[in-house]
Amino acid sequence: MGEKRSRLWVLIIFLALAFCSNQDHSQKKEIIIGIEASPSILDPRLARDAYAVQINPLIFPGLFTINNSLAPEPNLVSEYKMLNDKTYIFSLKDGYYFPDGAELKAKDVRATLESLAHPDMANSPYSELSERIKKIEEIDQKTLKIELNEPYAPFLVELNLGILPRELAHQPLPLKPESLIGAGAYQIKEFEPGEKLVLVKNPYYQISKPYLEKIIFKILPDDTTRILSLEKGEVQILTNPIPVDELFQLKANPRLKVLERLGLNYTYLGFNLRDPILSKLEVRKAIAHSINRKELIECLLKNTVREADSLLPENHWAYEPNLDEYDYNPELAKKLLDRAGLQDPDGEGPKSRFKLLYKTSQVQQRIWIAEAIAEQLRRVGIEVEVRSLEWGTLFSDIQAGNFQIYSMTWTGIIEPDIFYTIFHSQSLPPKGANRGAYSNPQLDQILEDARKTHNLSERKALYAQAQKILSQELPYISLWRSIDIVAQDKKLLGFEPAVGGEWIGLISSEWEQ
Amino acid sequence: MRAYLLKRLFWFFPILLGITLLVFFFIHLIPGDPALLLLGESARPAQIEKLRENLHLNEPIYIQLGFFFSDLLSGKMSSIFYQKPVFSVIFPKLLNTFQLALFAMLIAIIIALPLGILSAIKKNSKLDFLARIFSLLGVSIPNFWLGPLLILFFSIWLGLLPVSGKDGLKHLILPALTLGMAMAGFLSRISRASMLEVLNSPYLKSARARGLSEHKVILKHALKNALIPILTVIGLQFGALLSGAVITETIFAWPGVGRLLINAIFTRDFPLVQACVLVIAVSYLTINLLVDIAYALIDARVRYWREK
Numbered sequence: 001m002g003e004k005r006s007r008l009w010v011l012i013i014f015l016a017l018a019f020c021s022n023q024d025h026s027q028k029k030e031i032i033i034g035i036e037a038s039p040s041i042l043d044p045r046l047a048r049d050a051y052a053v054q055i056n057p058l059i060f061p062g063l064f065t066i067n068n069s070l071a072p073e074p075n076l077v078s079e080y081k082m083l084n085d086k087t088y089i090f091s092l093k094d095g096y097y098f099p100d101g102a103e104l105k106a107k108d109v110r111a112t113l114e115s116l117a118h119p120d121m122a123n124s125p126y127s128e129l130s131e132r133i134k135k136i137e138e139i140d141q142k143t144l145k146i147e148l149n150e151p152y153a154p155f156l157v158e159l160n161l162g163i164l165p166r167e168l169a170h171q172p173l174p175l176k177p178e179s180l181i182g183a184g185a186y187q188i189k190e191f192e193p194g195e196k197l198v199l200v201k202n203p204y205y206q207i208s209k210p211y212l213e214k215i216i217f218k219i220l221p222d223d224t225t226r227i228l229s230l231e232k233g234e235v236q237i238l239t240n241p242i243p244v245d246e247l248f249q250l251k252a253n254p255r256l257k258v259l260e261r262l263g264l265n266y267t268y269l270g271f272n273l274r275d276p277i278l279s280k281l282e283v284r285k286a287i288a289h290s291i292n293r294k295e296l297i298e299c300l301l302k303n304t305v306r307e308a309d310s311l312l313p314e315n316h317w318a319y320e321p322n323l324d325e326y327d328y329n330p331e332l333a334k335k336l337l338d339r340a341g342l343q344d345p346d347g348e349g350p351k352s353r354f355k356l357l358y359k360t361s362q363v364q365q366r367i368w369i370a371e372a373i374a375e376q377l378r379r380v381g382i383e384v385e386v387r388s389l390e391w392g393t394l395f396s397d398i399q400a401g402n403f404q405i406y407s408m409t410w411t412g413i414i415e416p417d418i419f420y421t422i423f424h425s426q427s428l429p430p431k432g433a434n435r436g437a438y439s440n441p442q443l444d445q446i447l448e449d450a451r452k453t454h455n456l457s458e459r460k461a462l463y464a465q466a467q468k469i470l471s472q473e474l475p476y477i478s479l480w481r482s483i484d485i486v487a488q489d490k491k492l493l494g495f496e497p498a499v500g501g502e503w504i505g506l507i508s509s510e511w512e513q
Numbered sequence: 514m515r516a517y518l519l520k521r522l523f524w525f526f527p528i529l530l531g532i533t534l535l536v537f538f539f540i541h542l543i544p545g546d547p548a549l550l551l552l553g554e555s556a557r558p559a560q561i562e563k564l565r566e567n568l569h570l571n572e573p574i575y576i577q578l579g580f581f582f583s584d585l586l587s588g589k590m591s592s593i594f595y596q597k598p599v600f601s602v603i604f605p606k607l608l609n610t611f612q613l614a615l616f617a618m619l620i621a622i623i624i625a626l627p628l629g630i631l632s633a634i635k636k637n638s639k640l641d642f643l644a645r646i647f648s649l650l651g652v653s654i655p656n657f658w659l660g661p662l663l664i665l666f667f668s669i670w671l672g673l674l675p676v677s678g679k680d681g682l683k684h685l686i687l688p689a690l691t692l693g694m695a696m697a698g699f700l701s702r703i704s705r706a707s708m709l710e711v712l713n714s715p716y717l718k719s720a721r722a723r724g725l726s727e728h729k730v731i732l733k734h735a736l737k738n739a740l741i742p743i744l745t746v747i748g749l750q751f752g753a754l755l756s757g758a759v760i761t762e763t764i765f766a767w768p769g770v771g772r773l774l775i776n777a778i779f780t781r782d783f784p785l786v787q788a789c790v791l792v793i794a795v796s797y798l799t800i801n802l803l804v805d806i807a808y809a810l811i812d813a814r815v816r817y818w819r820e821k
Contacts, residue, residue, distance in 0.1 A: 040594050040780060122563035174596040193595055194776050195679075195768050220677055221772070222764045224661045229676040232668055395549070430561070 030214035031492065031506065034226045034235035038194045038219045042177050044162025045116060048125045050412065054501045055217060058199060060162025060182030063090060063109065068499050069317040070264075070414050071456070072156035076104065076163065076183070085151040085454060086134075092142045096183040097204035098165050104183040106138040111166035113146075120173045129158050151452040153459060154417040185210045185507045194219055211510035215503075230256065236489040239501060240482070244302040250487045257490045259497060262306065262313050263482030267409045269373070270476055273436045275404050277354055282340035284474040287405075288326035289333040290380045291373055297480060300368055305480035310467050311413060311422070313481055315499070317456065318416040320464035323471035333380045344381040352383035359397060359406045362388045370407065399429040401437065407479070412500060416463045420447045423466075423475060438475035517809055521802055532794045536787045537581050541574070547783055568783070584784075585791075592785040594777065599788035603770060607755075607792060609679065610762070610769035613692065614754035616685055618747065620693030621700050626743070628697075629704020633712060634731065644701060651698015660691045660764035677766035688765040692758055696750050703746050707739040714738075741811055748804030752797040 039052035044060040047053055057065065065075040074080065078093040096104040115121065116130035132152050137145040148155060162182050168175065177191040185208070186199040197217040201210055218235060220226040227246045229235045231253060240263075242250065251258050269291075271278045278284065293307050312319045334344070342353045356377070360370040367388045374384035384405075389397065398406055410418070421432045424447050425439035443466060450462040470476070486497045495509040540547075548564040565571050569580045584590040588598055595602045625648075632644035667674040667687060678684050711717065712735055720730045759771035766772075770789060777785035 037779070038776065041596070119563070122560050124560075127560065192768075194773060195766075218678065218766070220766045221775075222677075222766070225664065225677050225764050225766060228661065228664050228669060232672070232676050234676050234678075399549075 028214070029212055029511070030216065031212055031237065031509070032216045032218050032235045033237045033503070034220045034229055035217050035239070036219075036221060036223075036226070036241060039197065039217075040193070041174070042180055042188065042191065042197075043173075043175055044164065044182065045112065045121060045124050045126055046173075050501065051217075053412070054503055055197065055199075056162050056182075057184065057498075057502045057504045058186045058215070058506065059180070059184045059188060060164065061096070061184045062160040062162050064156050064159040065504075066157065066160060066414055066500060069315060070313070070499060071317045072159070075160075076109075082454065083145075085452070086148045088146045088148075088155070089139070090144045090146065092144070093207075094142075095206040097202070097206065098183050099181050099187040099202045099204060100165075101204050102165060104163060104165075105141045106144045107141075107166045108169070109144055109163050110136045110138055111169035112161065112163045115164075115169040118173075126158060126161050129161070151454070153451055153454050154415045157415045186215060189214075208507060210507045212506060215506055230487060230489075233489070236492060237495070238487045239497070240485055242485050242487060244304055247304070247485065247487075255490055257488050259486045259488070261484050261497060261499070262315060263484040264313065264413050264500060265409050265411045265482035266308055266311055266313075266413055267305070267407065267479045267481070268308075268311075268476040269479060270398075270403075270406050270408065271436050271474070272401060272403050272405070273438050273475060274401060277342070277356075278404060280340045281473065282336045283342065284477070285326065286333040286336035286340070286380065287377065287382070288474060288477045289329045289336065290377050290382070291477065291479075292328040292376055293479060294328065295376075296369060296372055300365070300372060301480070304485075305482055308478040308481040309471065310478060311410065311418065311470075311476075312416060312463075312467070313413070316416070318460050318463040320467040323467055326474075326477070330380050337380065337382075352378070353381040355383040355385065357404045358384050358386050359394055359403045360386065360388050361391050361394050366407065373407075398435050401429075401435065403435075409482075414500065416459075416466075417447075417451060419463065419466050419470075420451060423447070423470065436475050438473075440469065440473065443469050518806065521805055525798060525802060528798060529795065533582075533585070533791060536790050536794075537578055540783050540787060541577075547781065581787075585788075590784050590788060592777075592782055592788075594780045594782040594785065599785050600792075602785065603773065603788055603792050606768055606770040606773045607796070609767065610755055610758060610771060613685065613688055613758060613762070613767055613769055614751055616689035617692035617696060617754060617758075618751055620689055621696035621750075622747070624693070624697040625700035626704055629701040629743075630708050630731070630736070630739075632701065632705045633708035636709065641705075644705070648698040648702040648705075651694050651696075652702070653698075654695070656691055656695060656760045657764065659694060660687070660761060663687050663691055664764075677764075679766075679768055684765075684767075688758075688761050688767050691764070692754060692761050696754070699750070700743070700746060704739070704743055707742045708735065711735045711739040737811075741808065744807060744811065745804060748800055748807070752800040755793060755796045755800070 035051055037051060039047070039055055040049050041047050042052055042056065042059075044056050044062075047056055061075050063074070063076045064072040067073040076092055076096055078091050080088055080090045082088055090109075092104065092106060092109070098104065113129070113133060113136055116124060116126050121127050121130070132148050132150075132155065133146060134149045135147040139145055165181060168179070168181065178188055181187055183202075183205075185202055185205045187202045188197070189200045190196070190198040196219060199215040201213050220229060220235070223241065223243050223246065226235070226238055227242065227250065230238050230250070247258070250256055269287075271284055273279050297303060297305055297307065309323050309325065310319060314321070337343075337353055344353050345351045358370050358374060360366045367386065370386040370388070374386050377384050394406070397403055398408070421427050423434055423438050423440075423443060424432065425434065425441070425444050426432070427434040428437060429435055446462050446466050446469070450459050450466070453459045453462060484497060484501055488495060491512040493510055493512055494505075496505040498504050548561045548568060548570060569577050572580070588600060590599045591597060592599050592602050628644045628647065632641045635641055664676050664687060668676045674687055675684050717730060717735055720734050721727075725734075755770070758767075758769055759775055761767065762769040762772040763775065770793065774786065774789040774793070777789060
């Protein structure tokens with residue numbers, strides 16, 4: 001009887017295991033990636049969320065791509081030349097085919113670019129591109145001439161726009177995700193927003209031979225579930241956000257590999273220069289010297305970010321390393337405040353020199369950071385009231401200039417022309433993002449020149465000047481820059497995370513046999 | 514019975530209208546410009562203006578209300594995120610939530626009813642003590658803690674069940690168990706209290722005096738009457754499950770309507786938020802209506818028409 005019962009248990013356990021067994025993805029040449037939220041619109045002309053922007057290069061390659069120094073690099077283009085500072089000639093590479101077997105030609109590029117002028121494209125992040133282009137000509141099937149209205153150096157970066165076949169580019173919006181095709185290594189097989197996106201190999205792709213037949217992006221909004229799924233092997237790669245505490249657990253797992261690289265998200269403290277106190281340079285410098293960024297990064301952010309001194313990351317082609325530095329120095333801060341005529345009425349006593357209002361979002365970590373900064377400023381005699389607001393209210397207040405200091409993050413910084421959007425005196429909201437109303441005619445001129453300068457070293461010199469001016473005048477205090485983290489199954493070989501978090505490295509990845 | 518039904522149905526529609534109006538006006542209380550919020554920091558004025566026009570935000574509020582009702586009734590109301598009619602987005606998710614809620618409810622009933630009844634019959638025994646501890650734990654343990662714990666135990670340590678997703682029955686077990694445990698705790702407490710009340714009533718004493726077996730007394734006489742409040746609670750809990758499974762759906766990546774609603778809030782897809790709230794409210798109302806009808810069928814005292 002006892003033996004019979006134990007046999008029955010063995011059978012039950014065997015059936016349970018068979019019923020619940022995991023599939024071996026390495027055998028099936030597929031990979032499952034856990035992402036926090038769903039890409040919204042996959043149409044490369046309209047996609048603006050990070051998830052779509054990172055997935056799209058697998059499906060819709062653009063004329064140019066962004067290299068590790070964040071400079072534009074030819075992708076679909078074999079060579080290009082400039083006839084004058086407004087006219088470009090682009091020759092297309094051979095070997096790029098759409099999944100229906102048609103070769104990518106100049107007509108497709110033209111149709112995609114021209115479709116941006118359609119009124120339905122007003123929401124496109126590329127809609128300004130159509131305003132810049134004066135004329136597009138097909139010289140032959142593989143050559144294209146594009147003339148701009150005026151010289152615009154960031155043009156090539158904007159040409160990372162994914163190209164659609166002409167027939168598709170002309171279709172009225174919205175296009176069904178499954179109908180979208182590009183000349184990339186993969187095509188969309190299934191898209192269930194909020195659930196999963198399944199990509200399969202483009203059978204006509206000839207640029208290389210991708211190993212992975214299928215790529216599944218599985219949307220797992222809960223941090224813990226995402227990490228447990230990776231530990232169990234149900235997903236094989238994860239990227240940010242990974243909670244700090246879980247990161248140590250992942251690093252300790254012998255089955256996993258954790259890669260880290262400098263990210264493109266930049267967190268700063270913004271000043272309203274219309275404010276009579278904050279318009280004084282000494283006050284801004286004093287605040288910069290009062291903030292102990294090292295302490296904040298170590299204690300609050302557990303070293304998941306790195307100190308920043310410019311809007312541009314250190315690996316950016318236009319990054320200027322010789323900038324004014326503002327080390328933590330509360331004594332110097334006090335002297336600067338005294339010099340600005342803002343003496344402490346009772347020395348170390350409870351009275352403050354002046355009071356500031358610090359606006360931030362309702363994200364808990366942001367509130368902690370704001371409170372820690374408030375405490376650091378209190379040590380030099382500045383009283384800070386932290387007000388955390390719902391995102392909509394915070395954003396409206398900041399756009400309207402209704403703030404003294406605030407903290408936010410710029411994401412995905414690639415093109416240094418962003419300085420124009422943030423600091424040019426003509427870029428006040430809603431046209432631009434100069435929310436603190438910073439105005440410097442010298443900087444304005446530099447940024448205007450940099451927009452029109454095509455020579456990379458000349459542009460670099462102009463942006464170096466701009467960064468120096470900004471580090472001296474401090475309309476922003478640079479706080480820190482994100483670190484992108486990728487945790488992956490060790491058996492996946494050859495995967496290199498791209499600088500903007502794009503998944504393009506999967507084309508050359510394979511499972512260890 | 515018909516009069517009672519008509520009376521309940523008569524109230525159904527004004528409540529529905531009230532909810533619809535609340536849904537419309539609440540979304541307009543959100544601070545900031547919805548178009549700006551939708552497009553984010555890098556949006557240009559032309560883009561914002563275009564979206565404002567598409568969302569009828571430039572019209573006076575009563576015109577917006579008119580558009581809202583006409584879009585809602587004609588089925589034209591479209592999700593900004595999914596770019597298709599809201600109801601075609603919601604219904605498949607609602608079915609998933611319904612499936613999860615039903616399974617969770619089954620688990621809860623299977624555990625809680627016998628436990629509650631036994632606990633009442635054997636009042637103050639060891640079994641009763643354990644059952645009360647179970648119900649206290651069930652009610653107190655939050656889903657966001659129990660869910661990952663079950664994943665850790667069944668998926669990571671034992672490797673028996675998948676962590677998340679929806680691909681067959683095996684994916685349903687853990688989320689249903691997570692949801693079902695909390696409900697089982699509550700339900701076993703209600704079952705115990707309700708059974709205790711019935712067990713002390715005089716008609717059971719008379720049943721026993723007539724020589725009926727204890728088995729028959731409990732199952733045939735006591736249980737039927739004890740079930741009335743339990744049924745109400747089950748109905749209300751089921752309604753709450755349809756809207757309140759958000760955390761469990763998020764933990765287990767279960768593609769239900771709660772998760773859809775949260776996604777819609779985060780992506781500021783206002784038409785979808787409005788439609789989700791409406792659908793959840795209608796489901797809740799319908800279940801309440803069905804419970805009331807069932808209640809009337811079981812309990813003669815509720816059939817108001819006899820009172821006339």
